[in-house]
Amino acid sequence: CETAAVPPFVVSDEGPGPLLATCAPLQLCFHCARGTETLNLSRLTQTQQSVKVLDFCRGVESVRTLDAGALGKWAALERVDLGGLSHCEVIETNFLCGAVKLAAVDLRGLRRCKNIAWDFLASCTALTEVDLSPLVECETVCNTLCYHCTSLRTASLANMRSLQSIGFMLFRGCSALTSVDLAGLTSVTAIGKGAFYECTALRSLDLSDLTTCVRIGPMFAYGCSSLTCVNLSGLRACEEVGTAFLRGCEALTNVDMSAMGECRKIGDEFLRGCTALTTLDLRGMAKCEEVRGLNFLEGTKGLTR
Numbered sequence: 001c002e003t004a005a006v007p008p009f010v011v012s013d014e015g016p017g018p019l020l021a022t023c024a025p026l027q028l029c030f031h032c033a034r035g036t037e038t039l040n041l042s043r044l045t046q047t048q049q050s051v052k053v054l055d056f057c058r059g060v061e062s063v064r065t066l067d068a069g070a071l072g073k074w075a076a077l078e079r080v081d082l083g084g085l086s087h088c089e090v091i092e093t094n095f096l097c098g099a100v101k102l103a104a105v106d107l108r109g110l111r112r113c114k115n116i117a118w119d120f121l122a123s124c125t126a127l128t129e130v131d132l133s134p135l136v137e138c139e140t141v142c143n144t145l146c147y148h149c150t151s152l153r154t155a156s157l158a159n160m161r162s163l164q165s166i167g168f169m170l171f172r173g174c175s176a177l178t179s180v181d182l183a184g185l186t187s188v189t190a191i192g193k194g195a196f197y198e199c200t201a202l203r204s205l206d207l208s209d210l211t212t213c214v215r216i217g218p219m220f221a222y223g224c225s226s227l228t229c230v231n232l233s234g235l236r237a238c239e240e241v242g243t244a245f246l247r248g249c250e251a252l253t254n255v256d257m258s259a260m261g262e263c264r265k266i267g268d269e270f271l272r273g274c275t276a277l278t279t280l281d282l283r284g285m286a287k288c289e290e291v292r293g294l295n296f297l298e299g300t301k302g303l304t305r
Helices: 042-047
Strands: 009-011 026-030 051-055 079-081 104-106 129-131 154-156 179-181 204-206 229-231 254-256 279-281
Touching: none
Parallel strands: 009 026, 026 051, 051 079, 079 104, 129 154, 154 179, 204 229, 254 279
Antiparallel strands: none
């Protein structure tokens, strides 16, 4: 049977039953017993090689936690809808990590989610788009959220107004990523190492709403060789910028840091290898006490002012 040719099967947390052990690719609608707080999919191991579509659309309202590593080994999984998880507060480590055929994930039900642990969508190499904007109560996005999602083209964290902390390597190695929406991130105080490390197709970065960000870790946009525009005007509260912040951004022609009046430390290799850079504006950075190392501008031979 094909997914489109059969009605969805409703699966409980008691297990799939004998039919699902032998059937071809299916669509499953998952529900669990009333009062269940942790979604445990360990009993569904027989279905991992056959399920293409998994819907958490009803009967899961009591769930508070999505179990670690629950779906990463579901080899046929192409679409996941988390729409019914309206009370989920925590997504544990590796929930969808390594689901290599996953092309679409709907997160609109996760409005109350407060914490996303490591590797939520890491190595989902068929995923082309991720929209986290419905997660308006999320406070922490931990490390390697979309690490090595090599087909990812667009990403949105827009209007995650409660978000305070972003872990390291958020989109590292997302070599097809061309655009990311960071609008409305008005509560973020810290961004970890290598958030956009080697996002080689990324064309622009707008940080104008990151008005509360105090610290940005090393290698923020290291190796973003297609980056032509970066807006730093929102970094008015930023006190420290880590090593190699824009290193290797070969297409970047202009960097304006004049709004960063609270910045005290700039790491080594900040603009190293930005070979197209012609203009750098440091006016207004009167509080800057330390520029580390000797490679701050190495390779910026075209810099004129």
